[in-house]
Amino acid sequence: MKLGFNRYLIVLILGSFSLQSMSQPRFDTLGWRPPVDIPITLTGNFGELRADHFHAGIDIKTQGHEGLKIYAVQDGYISRIKISPVGYGKSIYITHADGYTSVYAHLKELNIQLEKYIRKVQYQRESFDVDVFPEPNELPVKKGEIVALSGNSGSSGGPHLHFEIRETKSSKPMNGLFLGYKIPDHLAPKMSYLYVYPQDNSSWVENSTESQLFSLQKLNNRYKLRHGDTLQANGNIGLGIKADDLLDGATNLCGVYQFKVLVDDSLYFMDQFDGVSFSESRYVNSLMDYEEFVENKRKLYKLYVEPNNKLSIYQQAKNQGTVFVKPGKVSKISVQTYDAYKNKSELVFYLEGNKKKIASETQKNVMVVPWQEPFRFDSSGVVLKLPSKSLYDTLHFEFSIDNSFTKGLLSPVFNIHRTATPIHEEYSLSLPYKEVADTLKDKLLMVFVDGEKLHALGGTAVNGKVEAQLRGFGPFAVSIDTVAPVIKPKNGLAKNKDLTSAKKIQFEITDNLSGIKNIQGTINGKWVLFEWDPKNDLLSYEMDENTPKQGAFEVKVVAVDAKGNKAIYQTTCNRNVL
Ligand SMILES: [Zn+2]
Known part of the structure; x- marks a missing residue:
């Protein structure tokens, strides 16, 4: 549990705000057809909380397999084709005359015309990864035209179609549930826990100045606290809710569309997921309780706005959403949760002001880092440079050194604050290391130490230290990678192998630490299109x-x-095709 921070100064500076715009964009007037011709069921919806981003689209089930026909949802033109071993994998973008662009991702393959178009580019550039932006007259498409087959490419964790609607001029992803597609949802969001966050050292709830969770009990779609209706409290209190949306006929948990907090029956706080730009998506780490996410895998929504949270989803946030509880006063709190189809759940409880003083745990020897200011830390050879406004709130910086020298490390483990504290901007970190031969310096890298496991973070050796740009805290150390990747031929590929009846040439390629950076495949010295699927360590060339x-x-x-570090595999094969 985290310590109550001294936030009252920040609250005074920012005051309370309330946005005017309450409109909800609706896209069902666009006349878009669905991108698939099976009934739509979702495994994920818009705005779902993910690590470092909100889910920008809707994830449509493809009956558990790849190869489902994908249709253009409206007339338009192919404005972008991006092929990548990670992220969206094989994806296409169609720009429509109505001001919106539809995006189709994790595809298996594109239609014949598009496949031909993109392969030409791949061969010209001698690269599997390509990102091209065709001109409006190059690749026009008609509504209902088959543009691709569904797949599981890129960082997808199972066959599905990731589908997005974006505003063309801003590239801002919008909530695809407002396209009017028939997606049955008669179930209200499920609420599981109430969280409370005392905002400063003089604030508390139920005798504690720390954040706490309270389990909930359900009666129809109304929730109450499991242990009585009323919480004793004092001071400035932030609220949070663990809530998930449920859809008919699907067991997975989806994101919630809207939250409202009413204090004494008057609207106090409201947020909703109509659209989230990519530039603001990382603020998800401030909206959710990042510590609960990292430590307990629980995704919950904070119903107040931290000082450096710039999300545009807030429609109303009096006192930044925090409730001020005065001694002797009882406030009725109603937390209402809605899905995109207006199914509603509600939690009602009371905060009773109590004048008792509760001593907060005091932290010794920690550095207070205000979120507005740059921070430089220089100790035991470690240099950390954090730009201003990198944090969501004031930080009580912690630092320690673990000298146990885990296997594979060339430095102690430096505990740079805690993994569970989120950070918005990149910062630079330099770590000292044990002397190595000059010839090995370019093999040094920084790693995240996860028990026995090391995760590569990159970085380069400069002036006796390894320096890297990072976007998280945690246990870091210096390691070295002198080992080349391993290339293993598959399907019995070997010298003089007869490939007459084979359709593909495949390899399994793995690396011990720093990760595969580049792969090239040739036949008789000429570059050919080997597709790289890092999640399966699979390199594949389809005979052409x-x-x-x-x-x-x-x-x-x-x-x-x-x-x-370089690995080469070379062999001679035979073919006898008529
Ligand atoms: Zn998705």
Whole structure:
């Protein structure tokens, strides 16, 4: 549990605010058809809380397999094709005349015309990764045209279609549940816990100045606290709710559309997910309780706004959403949770002001870092430079050194604050290391130490230290990668192998630490399109017009890791195709 911070100064500076715009955009007038021709069921909806971002689209189930036909939702033109081994994988963007763009991601393959178009670019650039922006007259499409087949490419965790609607001029993703698609949802969001966050050292709830959770009990769609209606409190209190939306016929938990907090029956706080720009998406780490997410895997919504949270979803936030509880006064609190189809759940409880003073735990030897100011930390050879406004709130910085020298490390483990504290901007960190030979310096890197496991963070050796740009805190150390990737041929591929009846040439490629940075495959010295699927360590070339039909030919694959360690696999195969 975290310590109550001294936030009252910040509250005074910012005061309370309330936005005027209460309109909810609705897109069902666009006349878009669904991107699939099966009934739509979702595994994910818009605005769902994810690590470092809100989910920007809706995830449509594809009956558990790949290869489902994907249709253009409206007339338009292909404005972008992006092929990447990670993220959206194979994706296409269609720009429509109505001011919106539809996005289709994690595809297996594109239609024949688009596949031909993109392969030409890939061969020209000799790269599997490409990101192209065709002109409006190049690749027009009609509503209902099959543009692709669904898949599981990129960072997808199972076959599905990730589908987005974006405002074309701003590229801002909008809530796809307002497209008027028939997605049955008669279930109200489920609320599981109320969280309370005393905002400063003189604030408390139920005799504690720390954040706390209270379990809830459900009666129809009304919730109450499991242990009585009333909480004793004093001072400035932030609220949070663990809530998830449920859809008909789906067991997975989805994101909630809207929250309202009423204090004594008057609207006090409101937020809603109509659209979230990519530039603000990372503020999810402030909206959710990041510590609960990291430590207990619980995604919950804070119903107050931290000082450096710039999300545009807030429609109303009196006193930044925090409730001020005065001795002798009882306030009725109603927390209302809505999904996009207006199904509603409500929690009602009371905060009773109590004048008792509760001593807060005091922290010794911590540095107070105001979120508005830059911070430089320099101790035991460690140098940290944090730009101003990198944090969501005041930080009580902690630092320690663990000298146990885990296997594979060239430095102690430096505990740079705590993994569970979120950070918005990149900062630079330099760590000292044990002397190594000059020739090995370019093999050094920074790692996140996760028990016995090391996760590469990159970085370079400069003036006796390894320096990296990071976006999180935690246990960090210096390690070294001198080991090349391992390339293993699949499907019995070996010298003089007859590939007459084979359709693909595949390899399993792995790396021990720094990670695969570049892979190139050639046939008889000429670049060919090997597709790289890092989540399955799989490199794949589908035989095409570039594969010799008769006789012997040479297959060569070169894989390089992030520290320049290179592996080469080379062999001669045969083919005898008529
Ligand atoms: Zn998705």
